[in-house]
Amino acid sequence: MNPAVDTSPYAWLLALPVLLPILGAAVTVIGSRSPTLQRVVGIVVLLAVSAIAGVLLVVSDGSGPVVASLGGWAAPVGIALVADRLSALLLLVSTLVTLAVLVYAIDQRIADYGRGTASTTFHPMYLMLSAGVSLAYLVGDLFSLFVAFEVMLTASYVLITRRTSAKKIRAGMTYVTVSLLSSLLFLTAIALVYAATGTVNLADLAGRVELLPPGLATVLGLMLLLVFGIKAAMVPLHFWLPDSYPNAPGPVAALFAGLLTKVGFYAMLRTQTLLFPREEPWALLLVIATATMLIGALGALAQNDMNRLLSFLLVSHIGFMLFGLAVFDAAGVSGAALYAAHHITVLATLFLVSGLITRRTGTVLLDEMGGLLRTAPWLAALYAVPALTLAGVPPTAGFVAKLALLQAGAAAGLWPTVVAGVVVVASLLTLYALARVWVRVFWGEPKAALPDDDPDDEVLVGTSRTPTPMFAATAGLVVVSLAIAAFAGPLTSVTGRAGVDLLDREPYIAAVLGAER
């Protein structure tokens, strides 16, 4: 067999975002007696991965996708890791969010239980989740994508069900069963793809799917859409999300909201653009995107539980990204990529702020809160910035991303323009839902904090104060989302080039398959 030819001098970097967290997880298991070691390892590993992701973004933007062939076997025989602009950008943003949430979680634990207590499961599982997310962004074949999803989801199962009460185990069961079902469907899709084409390498598939009968190719495309649709929570496959996320502990919910659905969307974006190229907007996905945007936003309006409200908004905004993909031109796809990048930070921030609010008030129910503007003005500022960003008020990052989507829609024909109108409506509904939270939580007479109704669980609430490090971690994420707005110009041009590459397909395929073609 032909030995791998890794032309890029940066190829060795590609394995590290996966390898470092796995090794880190091993160290945190071995060193579970020392909480300080666990914390330091977690933070150092994630800092290193962020730095590597930054380098990969610069390199892939400058000189095309970076490819590494694992074990010296060149694609399509071996497993290839690929970092192009899209995956490197999302990897960078995801890792920064993971890092901030880890700092928040550590601070929460120190504030609640003191410096000396260790958690034997949290740190290893957190790092394994990070490894799975990195692998999902970087991997270049369908089966390894499945493995990446499994690594990520298995870690998330443990994080969401550990130390659960009877109340929360039902939510955990829903989450695990639905995720497991979607994984088995994914495996079925892989088996069918392999039976039809004889390969699972994405770049290789790109050429072979075209040779299939159109009906068969459509079925395979729809199966992959279904699978990633469950993972990305697109309507009508979203039902599990508002059920399970609000029941997770604050930092875990923030991490899930920020990362997991976006990884599902990334997989959808990658497979649909690479394997099933289209010439014109995709009517089916336009309809699904419309339903997702509206049902999510309307669902959010009905909620009294702040975390459930945010979960429904998460579903709604998945619709925005689906719309970008449905338009299926370079502008739409790059708008979706930009939206995903900003959405990872903003949703995680909102869940962290919700955690801080709950910590003060002792409840997640909006009816029971009030007057926080007087008692905690800084918390109000922390809520206002990501809320305005999510609603897409200028000049925030959300506005930049939404404008990219609207322009793409308006340029793509009649129906995309109509759906672009729905984007505006859904944004207004989002703003209304978030303003409702603002009125209930921050205005009015201050109410006394409710006592912790479940003192045994991990989260201590109703303390009427906010530890500074937790506040700082959340503020750090707010700064990241502000930075996205400040660097909107360069970022838009990167995602613009990423969108062109995604639809062109040639750079990705050429980088992976190299001279073999």
Place this chain on the structure above:
Amino acid sequence: MTTINVIMALTVGTLFAAGFYLLLQRSLMRVLLGVVVLGHGTNLLLQIAAGPPGAPPVLGTGIVGAITDPLPQALALTAVVITFALTTFLLALGYRSFVLVGHDEVQDDVEDRRIATQRMPSASLDEDHDHADRDRPSDDDGTDDDEADDDLETAAR
């Protein structure tokens, strides 16, 4: 393009049908069995994707050109391990649910029940607001387990 024989197709189809049927049941144990059966069907499908069975998958042991494609076997091996691990996890979760709740039925969605209770006209209109929480209408939607009622109480508070 690989073709598979009718018997294998029927086997996989039956496993899928049985798996999905079991997944739709209310008992967690049956959901678990559904995952097992469905996982088995999926792994078998992955295996069949290699083509007709019988030939060795190892290079050098058979006639060149008559070996089976080894890749799906490697994929199936990975998938079997993953399915097995997750089945074990689900089993542990079902046991935990049994310990905490006392039975292994999938419970009603708390939020659904809250909304269903709100829709009932007698829920709050002709009741004193102070007692609205305690004097919830006692007619419920068929399930009468205490846990779900406790959940409902928490949700309504």
